[in-house]
Structure formats: structure tokens, C-alpha cells
Amino acid sequence: MARLLIVEDDETIGNMLASRLRMHDHEVVWQRTGRGAVREATVTDFDLVLLDLGLPDLDGIEVCGQIRRVQPECVLVMLTARQEEMDVVMGLDAGADDYLTKPFGLAEVLARIRAHLRRGAPSGPARQEHRIGDLVVDAGARRCFIVDREVALRAKEFDLLRRLAVDAGRAVSREDLMADVWDENWFGSTKTLDVHIAAVRAKLTEAAGGESATMPRIVTLRGHGYRLDGPRR
Structure with missing residues (x-):
């Protein structure tokens, strides 16, 4: 197998x-x-x-x-x-x-x-490409970019970012993220979620090259989960 x-x-x-x-x-x-x-x-x-x-x-x-x-x-x-x-x-x-x-x-x-x-790609709409500000998440190719700079993500990091991108601008609970990116029957600690979120944030920041005005943001919703927001205007 x-x-x-x-x-x-x-x-x-x-x-x-x-x-x-x-x-x-x-x-x-x-x-x-x-x-x-x-x-x-x-x-x-x-x-x-x-x-x-x-x-x-x-x-x-x-x-x-x-x-x-x-x-x-x-x-x-x-x-x-x-x-x-x-x-x-x-x-x-x-x-x-x-x-x-x-x-x-x-x-x-x-x-x-x-x-x-x-676990394959996380569940969600079949749309293969998601654009949030200057962030492009290409589910079909499993690649993501900020402008023309590719963001080097590990497998779970990509799945997590894609799951947030599917519902960009909407709150996604910790439970839904764990179920969709890891497994619906997950029974371990969710500490891994926070570590992966921190890694994705750091890699997005690095790829943006300090151009914060064009970079989407992963917002922490205390007591609930996370939300992927577009760049501030």
C-alpha cells in the first residue's frame, strides 16, 4: 500500500x-x-x-x-x-x-x-486556482506565488493555505482546519496547526519581500480559528 x-x-x-x-x-x-x-x-x-x-x-x-x-x-x-x-x-x-x-x-x-x-487535497470547491490580493494558490499544480515569486511550502503547509484560500475572508474554525487538512477523526494535539500557521505566515512574508500592502494576511481569531484576508487597501 x-x-x-x-x-x-x-x-x-x-x-x-x-x-x-x-x-x-x-x-x-x-x-x-x-x-x-x-x-x-x-x-x-x-x-x-x-x-x-x-x-x-x-x-x-x-x-x-x-x-x-x-x-x-x-x-x-x-x-x-x-x-x-x-x-x-x-x-x-x-x-x-x-x-x-x-x-x-x-x-x-x-x-x-x-x-x-x-489525506489528499483538502475538501472544498473544485476550483483549482485561488487569488487573494497578490497571492495565487494553484491547487492543480500544488504551487503558490506572491506576484511572480514562488512560495516554497511543504505539503501540509500548502494544504493549510489552500483550505484557508477556499474560504478567503471567512472564519475557519480550528476543528474544521484539523479535519480538512489532517483528518476528520484526529484525536491528537492541535499544536501542530499553530506551528504550521506560523511557518506559512513566515514564508508569505519572506516571499512578499516587505511589500506588506500587497500581501494577504492570516488573522488569528482567538477561541475560534483563522481567517485569510486580502491585503489592506
Whole structure:
């Protein structure tokens, strides 16, 4: 069904994940070190990576960033025993799409993997191109531009921006964003949404080159969600 990379040094956890995922007809590669994972990611395309942050040779967040650079389209899920909020935020900033905190149930891992693998473009009108001010979101090509400058977005960042662009000028709740961009049965933390919003804002600002008058804005609606507004006139 899909090609998966497991990066886990714990033999018990690694064996459990690899065997169960193979039972579900996935093609699985298991690496026990960060260096091995990065090396594997440079030669093989993966649909999803399960990455333990507590690796014996390299810091997992560093490995996350390296894999993201060579596999910009794959889904990257962190597995971590770390409880500190900053570790999670750093991992999401480094390129992860999601995280699971150990100890986790196997059913939860399998459900999360199914959710990520079945996500295509977010639901919404079939229109392929959305223009908000000088921002163009081309859903068909999965590219976006501000004027003639392309905005380099990761897969989930693009899906999030497109979902906001579908309802530009209208409030979109956190629940709707999580359901449409991640999964309707999502049961994890929504912290990943805020980190992805921050990344999209930063990339839009960079692409606009300081021309704030022409740049659309993602407005935070406290207690509700977000809204994509056109440029101020």
C-alpha cells in the first residue's frame, strides 16, 4: 500500500511496528540510527516516516530536518518520550507533520498512519486556482506565488493555505482546519496547526519581500480559528 521508513533504536518497538505494518501490506524499511535513516532517505522515496527522537547517534530533531530537506513531500511523524512542549515545537519547526508521545498504543499508531496516508487535497470547491490580493494558490499544480515569486511550502503547509484560500475572508474554525487538512477523526494535539500557521505566515512574508500592502494576511481569531484576508487597501 505505502512505503514506510521506521527510525527506531529500540528493538522491541521497532520489531512491533515493522511486523504489524507489514501485516497491513506496507513496504517497510527499519533503520536503527539517525545516520542510517538519512542515508536511506537520500536513495529511497517514502510515503511516511516514523521517527524516534531519542536516537543513539544523532539528535532526532536534526535527523527530522535532514530527512525533510531530501523528502519534502513525505509525511513525517515523530515518536517521542519527551514531554516538554519545546521539544514538540522544535520537531514541528524542523519539518514534522505530527507526533506521538510514548508510550503509545499500536492501534493509535495504525489509525494515525491511515489518516495521514488517505489525506489528499483538502475538501472544498473544485476550483483549482485561488487569488487573494497578490497571492495565487494553484491547487492543480500544488504551487503558490506572491506576484511572480514562488512560495516554497511543504505539503501540509500548502494544504493549510489552500483550505484557508477556499474560504478567503471567512472564519475557519480550528476543528474544521484539523479535519480538512489532517483528518476528520484526529484525536491528537492541535499544536501542530499553530506551528504550521506560523511557518506559512513566515514564508508569505519572506516571499512578499516587505511589500506588506500587497500581501494577504492570516488573522488569528482567538477561541475560534483563522481567517485569510486580502491585503489592506
